[in-house]
Amino acid sequence: MKSQYVDTIKKEFKEFVIGDPALVNETYLTLKKDTNVMAYVDAIRKEFGGLITGEAVLRNEVYLTIKKEANVKICDYLYHQFNTPLVSIFATDERKTDGHFKVHYVFSCDREDAFIILKINIEEKSPQYRSITSTIPVANWYEREIQDMFGLVPQGHPDPRHLIHFEDWETGLYPLRKDFDIRTKPKRVKGEYVYRRVDGEGVYEIPVGPVHAGVIEPGHFRFSVAGEPILNLEIRHFYTHKGVEKLFENIPFDKAVFLAERISGDNSVAHAVAFCQAIEKIAGVEIPPRAKYIRTILLEHERLYNHLGDIAGIATDVAFAFGAAQANMLKEDLLQLNEYVTGSRLLRGMNTIGGVRRDIGDNKDKILLKLSTFQQEFRKLMELLMETPSVVDRIETTGRIYNDIAKELHVVGPAGRASGIDRDTRRDHPYAAYRELNFKVQAHKSGDVYARTRVRADEVHESIAIIEQALWSLPEGAIKNEVKEIPDGFALGYTEAPRGETIYWVRTEGGRIERCKVRDPSFCNWLAIEYAVLDNIVPDFPIINKSLSLSYSGNDM
Amino acid sequence: MTVENEIEIMGQRLNEKINNMFGRSLHIREVDAGSCNACEVEVTALSNPIYDMERFGVHIVASPRHADMLLVTGPVTRNMELALLKTYNATPSPKLVAAMGSCACNGGIFGDTYASGGGVDKFIPVDVYIPGCPPRPQAVIFGLMVAMDKFEQKIRKTEVKA
Numbered sequence: 097m098k099s100q101y102v103d104t105i106k107k108e109f110k111e112f113v114i115g116d117p118a119l120v121n122e123t124y125l126t127l128k129k130d131t132n133v134m135a136y137v138d139a140i141r142k143e144f145g146g147l148i149t150g151e152a153v154l155r156n157e158v159y160l161t162i163k164k165e166a167n168v169k170i171c172d173y174l175y176h177q178f179n180t181p182l183v184s185i186f187a188t189d190e191r192k193t194d195g196h197f198k199v200h201y202v203f204s205c206d207r208e209d210a211f212i213i214l215k216i217n218i219e220e221k222s223p224q225y226r227s228i229t230s231t232i233p234v235a236n237w238y239e240r241e242i243q244d245m246f247g248l249v250p251q252g253h254p255d256p257r258h259l260i261h262f263e264d265w266e267t268g269l270y271p272l273r274k275d276f277d278i279r280t281k282p283k284r285v286k287g288e289y290v291y292r293r294v295d296g297e298g299v300y301e302i303p304v305g306p307v308h309a310g311v312i313e314p315g316h317f318r319f320s321v322a323g324e325p326i327l328n329l330e331i332r333h334f335y336t337h338k339g340v341e342k343l344f345e346n347i348p349f350d351k352a353v354f355l356a357e358r359i360s361g362d363n364s365v366a367h368a369v370a371f372c373q374a375i376e377k378i379a380g381v382e383i384p385p386r387a388k389y390i391r392t393i394l395l396e397h398e399r400l401y402n403h404l405g406d407i408a409g410i411a412t413d414v415a416f417a418f419g420a421a422q423a424n425m426l427k428e429d430l431l432q433l434n435e436y437v438t439g440s441r442l443l444r445g446m447n448t449i450g451g452v453r454r455d456i457g458d459n460k461d462k463i464l465l466k467l468s469t470f471q472q473e474f475r476k477l478m479e480l481l482m483e484t485p486s487v488v489d490r491i492e493t494t495g496r497i498y499n500d501i502a503k504e505l506h507v508v509g510p511a512g513r514a515s516g517i518d519r520d521t522r523r524d525h526p527y528a529a530y531r532e533l534n535f536k537v538q539a540h541k542s543g544d545v546y547a548r549t550r551v552r553a554d555e556v557h558e559s560i561a562i563i564e565q566a567l568w569s570l571p572e573g574a575i576k577n578e579v580k581e582i583p584d585g586f587a588l589g590y591t592e593a594p595r596g597e598t599i600y601w602v603r604t605e606g607g608r609i610e611r612c613k614v615r616d617p618s619f620c621n622w623l624a625i626e627y628a629v630l631d632n633i634v635p636d637f638p639i640i641n642k643s644l645s646l647s648y649s650g651n652d653m
Numbered sequence: 654m655t656v657e658n659e660i661e662i663m664g665q666r667l668n669e670k671i672n673n674m675f676g677r678s679l680h681i682r683e684v685d686a687g688s689c690n691a692c693e694v695e696v697t698a699l700s701n702p703i704y705d706m707e708r709f710g711v712h713i714v715a716s717p718r719h720a721d722m723l724l725v726t727g728p729v730t731r732n733m734e735l736a737l738l739k740t741y742n743a744t745p746s747p748k749l750v751a752a753m754g755s756c757a758c759n760g761g762i763f764g765d766t767y768a769s770g771g772g773v774d775k776f777i778p779v780d781v782y783i784p785g786c787p788p789r790p791q792a793v794i795f796g797l798m799v800a801m802d803k804f805e806q807k808i809r810k811t812e813v814k815a
C-alpha cells in the first residue's frame with residue numbers, strides 16, 4: 097500500500113521535486129491521502145497552481161515550495177482563509193546543496209493534527225524577500241531574527257532594526273550562515289540603537305534593566321509614561337543570546353539533548369522531549385509505550401512546579417506575602433519530589449533519544465501520596481488567594497489582552513488560553529501518551545491577570561489528574577529503544593511546555609545536526625506584553641509580566 | 654537527614670561566619686549574565702520558607718551599591734558583558750564575587766563562542782566557584798561559607814599591605 101503511494105508521488109510530482117531528493121525518501125514517507133489537510137493543499141493548488149514548484153508529504157508535515165514572489169499572497173491566504181496559525185518562520189543555509197537560502201513558514205492545522213510548511217528559495221546574489229509582517233504581524237520578530245542571523249532582508253518590514261545583535265555588532269557577519277565559524281569573536285564597532293519616542297507635555301521615560309532589582313533574567317524595558325499610566329512600552333531583549341542554534345550544529349546528538357534542556361531552564365523537559373521527538377521522527381523510531389507514559393508524567397511534573405512558581409510570583413507582586421510563602425513552599429515540595437523521583441530538582445537528564453534514561457515506576461505510591469496532599473494544600477491556597485479582596489482587586493482587569501489581539505500576536509500557552517484561544521498542543525497535536533489520556537483544555541475569556549491565574553490553577557488540577565491516570569495505567573516493558581543510526585532527514589518536534597507551544601525543526605545530515613530551529617513560547621508572548629501594559633499603571637507591570645510568565649533565555653537563546 | 658535539618662546546621666555555621674566578618678548580615682546582588690534561568694530558580698528557592706536564608710543573615714538586595722557580594726550566573730554573553738562590568742564597578746570594595754553554576758564557572762555547555770564568553774573569571778575576578786547545573790541550594794550555602802573564609806583572608810591581606 098505504502099509503496100503504491102510512493103510511486104504515485106514520484107510519478108505525479110517528479111517534475112516538482114527539484115534539488116531536494118530527501119523529500120522523496122521511501123523509508124519515512126507516509127502519505128495519508130485521507131487526512132483533510134490535503135483539502136487545504138488542494139485549495140492552494142487550485143488557487144495558486146502555477147506558483148507552487150514542489151510538493152512533498154512527510155508524516156503529518158506537508159512541504160510546499162513556492163515561488164519567492166508569492167510568499168505574501170499564499171501565506172495570507174492560508175492564514176486568513178483557513179485560520180491556520182503561523183507557528184514558526186525560519187531560514188536554512190543550503191547553498192552547498194543547491195545554492196540557495198530557504199525561508200520556511202510553518203502553519204499549524206490544529207484540527208487535522210498536521211502542519212503545512214511553505215518554502216521559498218532565496219539566491220545568494222540577491223538576499224532579499226518580501227516581508228509578510230504587515231499582513232501577518234506574528235512574523236515581525238521572526239523576520240528580524242532571520243535578517244540578523246542569515247543576512248536575508250525582509251523588504252518592506254515596518255521595523256528593520258537589529259533584533260538579536262546589538263549596535264556594536266559588525267555588519268556583514270551572520271552567525272547561522274554555514275561559512276561563519278562559531279568561535280569567531282567579532283570586534284565591537286560603534287553604533288546606536290534608536291528607541292521609539294513618545295513626545296508630549298509631561299511625558300517622560302523610565303528605563304529599567306538589563307540588571308533588575310529582583311532575581312530575574314536580564315532584559316531592558318523602556319516605559320513612556322504621563323503620570324502613572326503607561327503610554328508606551330518598548331522591550332529590548334537578547335541580552336542572554338548564547339548562540340544556541342549555532343551550537344546545535346557543532347555538537348553530537350547526545351549532547352544536543354542536554355543543550356535542549358538548557359535553553360529555558362525551567363522548561364527542560366518540554367524542550368528535551370520536543371527535540372528527541374524530532375530526531376525520533378527522522379530516525380523512524382517509535383519509543384516504547386512505557387517511555388511515552390514516563391515522559392508524560394515528567395512533562396506534567398514540570399508544569400506543576402512552573403505554575404506554582406508563577407502563582408507565587410503573582411502573589412509576591414501584589415504584596416500578599418503570606419500567599420506567596422505558601423505557594424513557594426508548595427513549589428519547593430514539588431522540587432523535592434522531583435529530586436526524589438528523578439535525581440534532579442529540575443527533572444534534567446531524564447530524556448534521551450529513543451526513550452527515557454530512568455524508570456520512575458517504583459515511586460508510584462510516593463508520587464500519588466505526595467500529590468494528593470499537595471492538591472489539598474493547593475485548593476486551600478487558591479481559595480485564600482481568590483477570596484482575598486486586596487489580591488483580586490489588583491489582578492482583575494489588569495493587563496488585559498483581548499481575544500482578537502491575542503490571535504493577531506499568536507499568544508500561546510496559558511496566556512493564550514486566558515484570552516479565549518482554545519489551543520493546546522497536547523490535544524491538537526498529541527504526542528507522548530496524551531492521545532490515551534483524558535484531560536480538558538482550560539480556557540477563559542477575560543484575558544486579564546485574573547484569568548491567567550485561574551487558567552494556571554485549573555491546569556494544576558488537570559496535571560495532577562493526568563499524572564494519576566498515567567501512573568495507574570503505566571504499561572510494562574522497556575523504557576528505551578536503541579537508536580543506532582540517525583539518517584539524513586528533517587522533522588518537526590513539538591510539545592506544550594508550561595509556557596505554551598514549543599516547536600523544534602531539526603535537519604540532520606551525515607550523522608550530525610545540520611540545522612535546529614527552536615521556537616520557545618516566550619518568543620511569541622513577549623510581543624504581547626507591550627500591548628498588555630498599555631493604560632495600566634507602572635506598579636502593575638511586574639504583575640502583568642509575571643502573569644505572562646516569560647522566559648528571557650528561551651526567547652534570546 | 655531531611656533538607657530542613659541539613660539547612661539548619663549549615664545555616665547556623667554560615668551565620669556564625671557572617672557574624673564574624675560582616676557583623677550580622679551579608680548582602681548579595683544576583684547578576685544573571687546569560688543563564689538559562691534554572692540557576693535563578695535555585696536562587697529564588699533560597700528565599701522560600703524551607704531555606705529562608707534571611708534568618709541566617711543572607712539578604713538579596715536590589716542594587717549592587719548595597720551589596721557585599723555579587724552572585725553571578727551564566728557564561729557572560731557578549732550582550733551582557735558591559736552590564737556585568739558596570740555592575741561590578743558599582744559594587745563598593747571590598748567585594749566578593751561568586752560564580753554560580755557550571756556556565757559561570759567555565760562557560761558550561763555554552764562554551765566559548767561568538768555569543769558566549771566562557772565563564773565569569775574571564776571578565777571580573779572571581780573568589781568562589783559553585784559548580785552544578787544548577788547547584789542545589791545546599792551547594793550555594795556551602796559556597797557562601799567558602800566565600801566568607803576567603804573574605805577573611807582578603808581583609809588580612811589588605812591589612813598587611815596597609
Ligand code: SF4
Pocket residue numbers: 358361687688689690691692726727753754755756757761785786787788
Ligand atoms: S549552570 Fe546550568 S542551570 Fe545554571 S545557568 Fe548554566 S545551564 Fe543553566
